């Protein structure tokens with residue numbers, strides 16, 4: 001009996017291996033580029049987010065799973081409560097709002113084809129909240145919609161992952177929200193994996209963990225404990241490794257954390273990575289040889305098997321840089337602390353990793369941070385603090401440090417002219433809808449490894465917020481992601497932080 005089970009397991013394992021090594025799996029980098037950015041050079045071979053999300057819905061025949069923070073695929077220029085208010089039909093067309101409508105239509109059509117659709121979201125945002133997933137679910141037994149409030153489980157935090165999985169085969173992971181603006185007015189970066197059954201299956205496990213969580217009574221499964229790692233008292237799921245082993249519960253999730261560590265979530269020495277031969281039709285550097293990939297997840301309590309936490313994957317990607325090579329980091333937000341917790345948490349994980357490679361490997365670390373209408377206070381101070389690494393690098397005769405940190409703010413033109421066009425019947429002078437004209441991608445790429453995620457670089461996104469990343473050593477993806485970064489970095493839209501200092505007065509006055 002036991003023997004049969006082993007044979008069965010072995011057979012399953014090798015079948016799985018076969019599927020993984022079948023080169024039907026294709027990967028493309030995906031971008032959204034805001035309109036009116038004439039000076040940004042285009043990277044050939046990169047797909048557009050609007051097309052990819054539409055295809056994911058249109059190609060699905062059996063199952064479609066979507067994780068979203070909120071939904072605003074349909075623009076609402078007639079609703080005075082929204083940031084779209086007051087723009088004309090012609091303006092909305094120029095802004096590209098029809099692309100969001102096309103994605104929504106493709107979802108509606110998939111629902112009509114009786115595809116089993118599961119929509120998992122945070123509560124949504126003012127003023128429409130979960131109207132779109134509700135409309136899609138209304139009257140259709142094949143469409144299920146749930147709200148998951150991570151605040152009930154971690155004291156703060158939201159569902160922030162942006163993931164689509166179609167037919168357990170095609171996947172999108174990236175920074176784009178289910179929002180028409182994310183397709184044509186916000187700069188986004190993601191990855192589209194088509195025909196990648198093995199990878200889709202792994203992401204599906206995370207989806208199922210979130211789905212299960214949404215149906216559980218959080219009061220019965222949470223504890224408030226002293227978190228020794230971050231030195232705060234906070235609420236966590238009762239199976240968290242931030243709780244002492246004896247006081248921990250058994251995880252009710254279908255697949256749960258199996259880390260052997262007893263306190264905190266220290267770095268795994270051997271995170272799970274898988275070889276997959278992935279074609280990259282969007283790149284000339286394509287190779288059919290199997291290359292190493294990984295997935296990482298946040299918060300750590302929702303991870304499973306020996307998958308690494310999202311924070312570890314960021315740190316390891318920074319540290320993967322070779323001597324005298326370059327790490328490129330792109331993020332909307334950057335803070336060396338928490339943003340939404342009761343007690344403020346100091347968080348130097350990423351800045352330490354950056355300073356470490358600058359010192360010991362003479363690495364150059366280039367960081368691109370968004371500057372826009374909803375820029376968060378404190379960013380500038382933390383960036384300058386990190387930038388001080390350059391001074392420390394040469395601070396004494398003992399130092400053999402020749403690396404450097406370079407930081408630029410990314411300003412999508414028009415970033416200071418966003419908001420509704422009309423307010424109380426008078427023209428506001430705004431040129432673009434609210435929450436647009438921002439560089440929203442979240443990725444890091446060294447000379448050997450690319451990491452494409454959904455998390456901003458602030459403590460909360462790694463410990464209380466749902467996020468997913470795909471990472472790879474695939475040379476085609478690594479080099480193309482570097483090209484995407486360089487196109488932004490070398491564009492007139494990226495301004496070094498030092499240059500900005502003299503202009504800071506006009507910037508503040510434009511908030």
Ligand SMILES: *[C@@H]1O[C@H](CO)[C@@H](O)[C@H](O)[C@H]1NC(C)=O
Pocket residue numbers: 018019022023024
């Ligand atoms: C493997 O790829 C071949 C074509 O290259 C295809 O015919 C076959 O169905 C694929 N097998 C699996 C399990 O995906």
Ligand SMILES: *[C@@H]1O[C@H](CO)[C@@H](O)[C@H](O)[C@H]1NC(C)=O
Pocket residue numbers: 044045282283284
């Ligand atoms: C591939 O190389 C050809 C010829 O050099 C070039 O025209 C094309 O744009 C390249 N494609 C990509 C995706 O880089």
Ligand SMILES: *[C@@H]1O[C@H](CO)[C@@H](O)[C@H](O)[C@H]1NC(C)=O
Pocket residue numbers: 054055056058059194
């Ligand atoms: C299905 O996806 C492929 C790319 O993977 C795309 O070329 C095709 O247009 C999509 N089909 C539909 C119906 O959207």
Ligand SMILES: *[C@@H]1O[C@H](CO)[C@@H](O)[C@H](O)[C@H]1NC(C)=O
Pocket residue numbers: 114116142
């Ligand atoms: C829709 O799919 C479900 C399960 O996949 C099936 O039971 C049901 O009969 C289908 N409905 C129609 C109208 O095809």
Ligand SMILES: *[C@@H]1O[C@H](CO)[C@@H](O)[C@H](O)[C@H]1NC(C)=O
Pocket residue numbers: 130133134135137138139145146147
């Ligand atoms: C799901 O959709 C149904 C049907 O439209 C709606 O009544 C319900 O409020 C929605 N639930 C959530 C959590 O969005």
Ligand SMILES: *[C@@H]1O[C@H](CO)[C@@H](O)[C@H](O)[C@H]1NC(C)=O
Pocket residue numbers: 217218219220
């Ligand atoms: C949730 O769990 C708490 C604590 O165990 C219990 O008091 C409460 O009745 C439960 N709520 C529901 C809706 O089951």
Ligand SMILES: *[C@@H]1O[C@H](CO)[C@@H](O)[C@H](O)[C@H]1NC(C)=O
Pocket residue numbers: 323324360361362400401402
């Ligand atoms: C870094 O640069 C210093 C000074 O040029 C040199 O002494 C040291 O060997 C370099 N280290 C590496 C890893 O390149």
Ligand SMILES: *[C@@H]1O[C@H](CO)[C@@H](O)[C@H](O)[C@H]1NC(C)=O
Pocket residue numbers: 377508
């Ligand atoms: C951010 O800083 C500006 C300028 O110092 C200040 O006016 C504003 O109130 C601050 N915003 C928040 C949310 O603290």
Ligand SMILES: *[C@@H]1O[C@H](CO)[C@@H](O)[C@H](O)[C@H]1NC(C)=O
Pocket residue numbers: 423424
């Ligand atoms: C617009 O009108 C609302 C009430 O209708 C009022 O509360 C608000 O202050 C007005 N805003 C401006 C900018 O006049």
Ligand SMILES: *[C@@H]1O[C@H](CO)[C@@H](O)[C@H](O)[C@H]1NC(C)=O
Pocket residue numbers: 411416417510
């Ligand atoms: C917006 O910012 C740009 C710099 O990026 C500046 O030249 C322009 O004057 C600002 N516009 C307004 C309305 O403040």
